[in-house]
Amino acid sequence: MTGLPDAHDDTRRPPEGPMDEPKFVYDTENTRQASLDQPTDAGVSAEPKAAREMIATTRKIWHALADACPGLRLRNAFATTPRLILMLGIILLAGFLAVTLSSYQVSKEAVQRALVEHELPLTSDNIYSEIQASLLRPIYVSSLMAHDTFLVDWMLDGERDPQKVTRYLREIQRKYDVFSTFVVSALTRRYYHFNGILKEVSPDAQKDRWFFTMEHHPQGYRVDIDTNEASANRLTIFVNHKIQDGDGRFVGVTGLGLDVATVSQLIEHYKTRYDRDIYFVDHQGIIESHSDDRLIGKLDIHDQPGIAAVADEILAGDQGTLTYQGETGRIFIRYRYIPELSWHLIVEESEQAAIRALRHALYVDLGIGGGITLLVLAISGFTVHRFQSRLERLASIDPLSGLFNRQFFEALFANALSTARRLDHELSLLLFDIDLFKQINDTHGHPAGDRVIEQIARIVESGRRETDIAARWGGDEFVVLLVDCDESDARRIAEGLRHRVEQEVRVPDTDRPVTISTGVAAYRRGENLKDLTARIDTRLYAAKAAGRNRVA
Template sequence: MAGGFLAISLLSYHTSKKAIHESIVTSQLPLTSDNIYSEIQKDLIRPILISSLMAGDTFVRDWVLGGERDGVAMQRYLKEIMQRHGAFTSFFVSDVTRRYYHAESVLKQVSADEPRDRWYFRVRDMKEAYEINMDPDLANKDAPTIFINYRVFDYGGRFIGATGIGLTADAVQKRIVDYQQRYQRRIHFADSKGRIVLSSRPELVGKPLAEIDGLATLAPRILSGEQGHYEYTAGSQLVQLNARHIPELKWHLLVEQDEDASLADIRRSLYLNIAIVALVAGFSIWLTALTIGRYQRRLEEMAVTDKLTGIANRQAFAPLIEQLLSELRRSPQAVSLLLIDIDHFKQINDTHGHQAGDDMLRTLAQRIAGSLRESDLIFRWGGEEFLVVLRDCAGENARHLADKIRMAVAATPLAINGTSLHATISVGVAERTEDEDIDHLIGRADQALYLAKRDGRNCSRAV
C-alpha cells in the first residue's frame, strides 16, 4: 500500500509539474502580460494623447507663425498643460528660433553641437510622429524623465518644432516594481534597439537585452516583433518568458518567471492526498477567473470620456477598437456599427439656446447607452453624432436595435430646463464584412446615415 501510495504521489507530482509548466506558458504569463499592458496604457498612452493634442493645438502653431513675440504666453500655456493633466514637465522647442520653452522660463537655445540637444535634431529628422525617450530634465535638476517628443507642423505641413510632456522615470519605475510585487513575476520594458528602459530589477535599466544572461540568442527574435513564449536558462534556473510588442510605445514588454520557484510548493506538497491537490486546482481556477475579471475592468477604465455627455469620446475610439479587432482575430464574430445623428439639432440650438442643446445631448447619450449591452461601446463622434459598436451583432439585429432606440426617442419628450422638447434621430447601420478595415466600415455607416436623412429623417437605413 505504501509503495502504491508513493507511486501515485510521484505520478501526481510529475503530472502536476507538467500542468504547472503549461499553465505558466499558456495562461499565467500571457494573462499577466495582458494586465500589465492594460495598466501601462493608462500610465503612458494618456501622456501620448496629451502630447498629440499639444502638437495639433492651433495656439501653438499660430504662436510660432506669429513670430513667437509673447514668450510668457507660451510659458503660461505649458504651465496650464502641466496643472491640468498632472504632468511632471512640459515643453516646446521652436525650429525657427531654436528656443527651448518651459513652463517657468526659456531654458536655452538648442544646438546641433551640444550632445544634450541631440534628441531634438533626431526628432526633427525622424519620420514617425513621436518618440518616447528617457533623458535628464534640464528644468528639474536633471531628474531622469520619460519624455514624449511630438513633432509639430504648420498648416502647410512644414516642421516648426517639437512639444510634449514628461513623466518622472522614478514614478514609472515604482509602478514596475509594484507590478512585480503584485504578480510575483519579473517585468522589463525594452526599446526598439533592445535597451532595457524600465525594469522591476533597476540594476538592468540601460543594459542591452543581448548582455543579459540567457537572452543573447533570443534578443533578435524578440526585437523583430515575434510575440509569444520563450524559454531560456539563467545560471541553474529555467526561466519562462512571455514577450509582446507595444506599438503605441514602440517598446517590448517582457514578463518572466522562474519555473523551479513555481514548483517549490508542489514539491513540498508531494505526499499530500488528491483532495488537497483538487483544492489547489480549484483555487487556481478561481484565481484565474479573478485575474480575467480584473483585466476586463482595467480595459473599461482606459476609456477617455466626453466631458459633456459622460460617454467615451472620439479619442478613446482607436485603442478600444484595436483591442476589439485583436479579439476578433482570435475569436471571429459579427460586429455592426450604428451612426446616430440628432435631427435638426442646429434649429434646437438656435431656438432654445446652446444650454438646451447640451442638455439634450446629455440626455440622449444616457438613453442610448441605457439601451445597449455592457459589451457594446458608445462614443460621442461629433457635435450631435454618436457612434455605437455592437459586438456579436449581425446587421439585421443591429437594424432592429436602431429602430427600437429611434422610436423610443421619438415617443418620449425630453424635459429640458422645464420645457418639454421633442427630438428625433436618424441612424446609419453597417455590419462589418470579413477583413474590412474600420475606416471603410465607418464610411459605410456614414453613407447609410446620409440615406436616412435624405429619406426624411427619423428613420434608419443600412448599407
C-alpha cells in the same frame, strides 16, 4: 471646444451593423402638434414580428455599447467579458484537477507546460496591457494640449508674452503630475519648457532630429525615449503630439515627459506581484529598466552566462518563449517587443521556483482550491471589466457634453442605415452649430463656452427618446439622427429645438440668448454619411448667411 474632429472632415467611414428606430420630441408651442403627428409606439407594434424582434435586439446592443453617462444606461457588459472569465475558469479548474490527481512527475511536466504556454505569456500580456493603460492618460493629455485653442492662437499670434505659455505648461505639469511639459514652435523653432524658454531647435543638431521628423509622422502623436536636457539629461519617455492650425498646417509640437525611473518602480511592483524576474532591454541588449538601479545602462545580456545563448533570438523576435541553463537550473523566459518604448520586455522564472509552488499545491484541499479559483475569477472579472469600461467610455462618449462622440456616431449611423433599408424607413439628419460661439469664448472665456455647450447638450438629451442618436460632431457642432422621420417632420423638430435653445440658454452672466443655426436633410438612397453631411453643410451655411438663428 477643441480636441474633436473638424465638422468637414472627409475621412469618415461608416461601419456596418443594425440599429434601432429613434423618435425625437421637443414639446414647445411651435412643435407640439408635430410631436403628436409623429408615429407612436403603437405604430411600431403593428410591424411584422421579425421587425419588432430586430428593433428589440438592436436596442439591447445600444445599451451594451453605451457606457454610463447622463441619459444613457449600460445594462450589460460586452459578451466578451463572461466568455473570457468562463475560459479562464475552465483553464484553472482543469489545471487544478490535473495537479491534484497526478503524480509528482506528471504534475511537474504539467506545471512546466502551463508556465510556458499560459503563465509567462499571461504575465507578459498583463504587464504590456498595464504599460499601454499607463500611456493612455499622457497621450490623452498631450492631445488636449495640441488641440487647445489658447495654445494654437498664441502661436499663430506671434508667440507674444512667453510667460503666458510658461504658466500654461506649469499648470498642466502640476495638474496632471507629470515629469515635464513643453511646446516647440515650427514658426520660431523655440523650445518652451514649463520653466521658460529652453533653447532653439536646429535641424543640424542630433538631439533635435525628433522635432523635424514629427511633421511627416503618419500619426498625430509619437512616443520617444530620450534624455531630457531640461533635467540633467535624465532618461525620459516623451509623448509628442503635433499642433496644427485650422487649415491643417503644422505649427509645432507639444507634449509631456514621464521619468523612466518610474518604470523601475513599476517593475519592482510587478516582481513582487508575479514573483518573477522582470526587466527591459533596448535593441542592443542593454538593460534600460530594472528593479536594481545599478544594472540600468550597464549590463548587456550578451555578456551574461546562460541568457547570452538566446540573446540574439530575443532581440530579433517580436514575442516568444525560450529556455536557457542558469546557475540554479533551467530558466524559462518569455520575451515581447514593446513598440511604444522600443524596448524588449523579458519575464523569467526558474524551474525550481515553479516546482516549489507545485509541491505546496499538491497538498491543497479540493475545497480550498475551488475557493481560490473562484477568487481569481472574481478578481479577473473585476479587472477586465474595469479596464474595458474605461476604454469603452473613451471610445464612445464626448467628455464635455456627455453625448456620443463623432467616431461612435458614425458607427451608429451605419447601423441605422442598415436597419432603415430592411424596414423601409426614412432617415433624416439635423446638423447645427452655436451662433457666434467664438465671440462667446473670446469675450467671456472658454469656461463660459463650455457651459453653453453643456446646457445645449442637456436640452438635446432631455428632448430625445431612448432610441434617438445625438452626438457632438466637433467643436460647437452637434448632430441628431432621426429614424422613420421625413424631412418635413425633421424641419419641425429642428425648429422646436431652435426655439427651446433660444428660450432657455443665455450667454453666461448676461441676458443675451444663445441661438443655433441648423441644416436639415433626409437621406437619399445610395448616399453615404459623407455625402449626406456635405448636403447638410450647404444648408447650414445658408442658414448662417440668412442671418443665423434659423433652420435651412
